[in-house]
Amino acid sequence: MRFILFPVILSCLALLSSSAPVPALSDAHEIIARSASNPAIRSIAQAVPRLYERSDAEISIKLGSEEFHLKKHHAQGESGSEVYTVTSGPHAGAFAKKKISEQEIEATTAVGDAIASGKDQSGGRWLVIKKSPGVEIEHTSKYINAKSDTTKCQEVVAGAIHVAVEQIVAVAKAHEWLHDDPHTSNILFNDQITQAHLIDWGKAKHTGAANAAALKLLLEQQFSHLCKSAAPPPPPPKKKAGKRAYELMY
Known part of the structure; x- marks a missing residue:
């Protein structure tokens, strides 16, 4: 029975994590976690909230008097900071970075590209950056x-x-x-x-x-x-002449 229940629970968790709102997801995972006797299943159920934190989930932060609604950007930087895009409001399309150095905040502010910076309600340090008018x-x-x-x-x-x-x-x-x-x-x-x-x-x-x-x-x-122009394709391999071909050639 456990072997049958295990994939069923996994399927339910996958559906919940992809579509359920946060309250429904939390209630469902708590029920499964309490009722599951298998420690492995309980561990999976308890990990559901982390599954919900997927890349398309929006978050909100408040820096001073301004609130920003953010979505994680598909491309992340190499410095270890987390990159987001502002999804709505007067700064829609701007970028926000978390786990950012003071040096980057100073430089971005000095060149006139910073919209806001500071710590959010949970103490995380952020920098909101103007969207560049250019493209690669x-x-x-x-x-x-x-x-x-x-x-x-x-x-x-x-x-x-x-x-x-x-x-x-x-x-x-x-x-x-x-x-x-x-x-x-x-x-x-x-x-x-x-x-x-x-x-x-x-x-x-x-x-x-x-x-x-x-x-x-x-x-x-x-x-x-x-x-750089594309390299020409390699020539096809030469066919080795068999004995009959060799005799005909000579």
């Missing part, structure tokens, strides 16, 4: 129209690097924060690649110095994959 270079019309032609693609990428270097140097000079993590996901562009926008200040350095020549070399490495 691969999604711009100028790059898409040029990428099939190696020469044109290289010209477009060289122009993007020039625009990006100018922006990094200008921001460092104006705000005394060097981005210091420039790559294709952290430098966004307008559609014609005439403007660059810097995002993700997690590795920023507090300095007004920026070496344009060194930045150009670094960005050439980071952007080098954008114009």
Whole structure:
């Protein structure tokens, strides 16, 4: 009977965790947890609340007098912080980051990209960041129209690097924060690649110095994959001639 009950309970828990509201889910898991005699089943039932914390579940935080409704972003950063998007209100489309360093908060605020920062009602530290008006270079019309032609693609990428270097140097000079993590996901562009926008200040350095020549070399490495043409397919393997073919040839 236990072997039959076990998959049934698992199926019920899966359905509950995917569709039930929080109160119904909590009541159901408590009933199963109390009635299950098998310790393994009790453990699974007690883990149901954690199943509910799936990626599409929304949360709300309050920073000062402002409340933000958030949903976990599909892409997470490399620094260990948690990335969310603001789903509604005047800042819909903005980003929020949890488990964030004071340095990133300072840098993001200094360059004018911070909407709010501070600790929420449970003591977690947050930073809410303006949504950038740019997109990654691969999604711009100028790059898409040029990428099939190696020469044109290289010209477009060289122009993007020039625009990006100018922006990094200008921001460092104006705000005394060097981005210091420039790559294709952290430098966004307008559609014609005439403007660059810097995002993700997690590795920023507090300095007004920026070496344009060194930045150009670094960005050439980071952007080098954008114009590589696909390698030609390997030739088909040569058929080995059998004895009869060999005799006919000679």
